[in-house]
Amino acid sequence: xxEVIVITSGKGGVGKTTTAANIGTGLTKLGHKxxxxxxxxxxxxxxxxxxxxxxxxxxxVDVVDGVCRLKQALIKDKxxxxxxxxxxxxxxxxxxxxxxxxxxxxxxxxxxxxxVLIDCPAGIEQxxxxxxxxxxxxxxVTTPEISAVRDADRIIGLLEAAELSDPKLIINRIRVxxxxxxxxxxxxxxxxxxxxxxxxxxxxxxxxxxxTNKGEPVVTVQNSLAGQAYRNITRRITGEEVPYINMEEVDxxxxxxKKIFSFK
Amino acid sequence: xxxxxxxxxxxxxxxxxxxIKPDLKFEKIEAVLIEKMEKAKCxxxxxxxxxxxxxxxxxxxxxxxxxxxxxxxxxxxxNKTPDIIExxxxxxxxxxxxxxxxxxxxxxxxxxxxxGQRLYYEGNIVILGDVNPGAQIIALGNIIxxxxxxxxxxAGANGNQEAVVVAIHLDPTQLRIADFIARPPDGDYEKxxxxxxxxxxxxxxxxxxxxxxx
Numbered sequence: 001x002x003e004v005i006v007i008t009s010g011k012g013g014v015g016k017t018t019t020a021a022n023i024g025t026g027l028t029k030l031g032h033k034x035x036x037x038x039x040x041x042x043x044x045x046x047x048x049x050x051x052x053x054x055x056x057x058x059x060x061v062d063v064v065d066g067v068c069r070l071k072q073a074l075i076k077d078k079x080x081x082x083x084x085x086x087x088x089x090x091x092x093x094x095x096x097x098x099x100x101x102x103x104x105x106x107x108x109x110x111x112x113x114x115x116v117l118i119d120c121p122a123g124i125e126q127x128x129x130x131x132x133x134x135x136x137x138x139x140x141v142t143t144p145e146i147s148a149v150r151d152a153d154r155i156i157g158l159l160e161a162a163e164l165s166d167p168k169l170i171i172n173r174i175r176v177x178x179x180x181x182x183x184x185x186x187x188x189x190x191x192x193x194x195x196x197x198x199x200x201x202x203x204x205x206x207x208x209x210x211x212t213n214k215g216e217p218v219v220t221v222q223n224s225l226a227g228q229a230y231r232n233i234t235r236r237i238t239g240e241e242v243p244y245i246n247m248e249e250v251d252x253x254x255x256x257x258k259k260i261f262s263f264k
Numbered sequence: 265x266x267x268x269x270x271x272x273x274x275x276x277x278x279x280x281x282x283x284i285k286p287d288l289k290f291e292k293i294e295a296v297l298i299e300k301m302e303k304a305k306c307x308x309x310x311x312x313x314x315x316x317x318x319x320x321x322x323x324x325x326x327x328x329x330x331x332x333x334x335x336x337x338x339x340x341x342x343n344k345t346p347d348i349i350e351x352x353x354x355x356x357x358x359x360x361x362x363x364x365x366x367x368x369x370x371x372x373x374x375x376x377x378x379x380g381q382r383l384y385y386e387g388n389i390v391i392l393g394d395v396n397p398g399a400q401i402i403a404l405g406n407i408i409x410x411x412x413x414x415x416x417x418x419a420g421a422n423g424n425q426e427a428v429v430v431a432i433h434l435d436p437t438q439l440r441i442a443d444f445i446a447r448p449p450d451g452d453y454e455k456x457x458x459x460x461x462x463x464x465x466x467x468x469x470x471x472x473x474x475x476x477x478x
Binding site for chain 2: 150
């Protein structure tokens with residue numbers, strides 16, 4: 001029996017889809033069988049990020065409506081065996097499915113896959129409710145911006161209300177140089193406000209933009225810092241204890257920042 | 265018109281509902297009711313009345329009918345009917361100010377209160393955790409936060425000017441006590457390093473360290 005993990009954030013554009021694609025690919029590389037479900041009906045782009053857009057025949061709404069079988073809609077990844085994508089419908093909207101149908105779908109996927117990742121749409125409406133319906137665990141993605149942290153806080157509250165307690169936090173797009181100068185929120189402050197466990201820090205890295213546009217998850221790029229961060233996150237998801245890559249650097253700037261603040 | 269058509273008794277798990285046809289004179293209804301009750305005096309003794317349902321009777325007339333049933337036929341009025349509860353709340357909202365400042369009922373909340381969550385309590389609130397930006401805490405009494413208060417807190421919400429807000433780190437988006445509102449200064453300001461207490465002092469919200477080193 002597999003595990004269903006929803007990747008959510010509240011705010012849009014913080015990197016949910018990129019995170020879903022990378023964690024999915026990363027888990028497959030570790031030898032697990034993974035399905036990624038795009039729950040962003042009407043605004044799908046997980047298929048684009050994974051470079052599988054031209055293979056879509058059936059989508060999630062077709063499965064729910066009984067137009068096709070679940071296996072027919074699952075798209076096999078072009079690079080890795082054991083990685084599958086269930087794409088969202090582009091011509092419909094979030095109300096095309098309901099939480100009960102989603103739960104049924106994830107339960108079915110759980111039987112064949114070790115991990116089922118759900119790429120949650122932005123917002124807290126129907127799409128969010130659908131995405132979390134069948135989840136066993138949640139990962140909250142945020143960026144070092146006040147608005148993203150605020151929305152993450154709201155989402156954590158809603159996850160707790162839905163009894164998805166103990167979500168894990170990914171801080172995406174951190175820029176060490178800016179944090180050093182005190183121009184960006186630092187990691188400690190964010191963890192302090194959100195009060196949940198950190199599972200990964202992903203630096204802002206131009207290799208992500210390059211690989212996203214190519215449709216190749218950055219997790220596969222060996223010399224990328226962001227890729228290394230995602231590789232570590234996937235190992236942490238499987239329960240492994242992995243030290244933070246740039247811990248010395250991170251440590252360095254946090255203590256420096258503390259000094260700056262205490263002088264004020 | 266025959267009496268039994270005018271008034272109907274409907275028994276439920278919680279008690280009896282009395283349905284009365286609309287557009288009848290109160291005296292007529294009263295007479296029919298007494299006649300009906302007289303016939304089955306023993307049956308109605310001790311029975312619970314949930315509500316009288318009639319579109320044209322006024323609240324006052326309904327009360328008179330209930331009085332007759334209670335005093336003459338020893339029936340009970342079930343107090344949990346919705347209209348009575350509503351009345352109670354309205355009355356309290358209008359005239360009574362919660363005064364339980366040194367003691368009184370208190371709600372304890374364990375954990376972080378997050379954005380979008382709103383807590384309301386007709387007494388004191390104690391939070392064993394943080395209150396994040398975008399969260400609202402409203403209490404008729406005091407608010408104590410055993411953590412960082414970053415959201416909105418409204419103490420003494422129905423007019424108690426003696427109410428206080430205390431937090432280990434008092435850094436709210438907005439602070440309200442009774443009818444007074446305060447907000448932190450624009451731009452950068454010094455974050456609190458010691459536990460602080462907010463109260464009303466000469467018509468403004470005044471913040472002072474809560475642990476005085478004297």
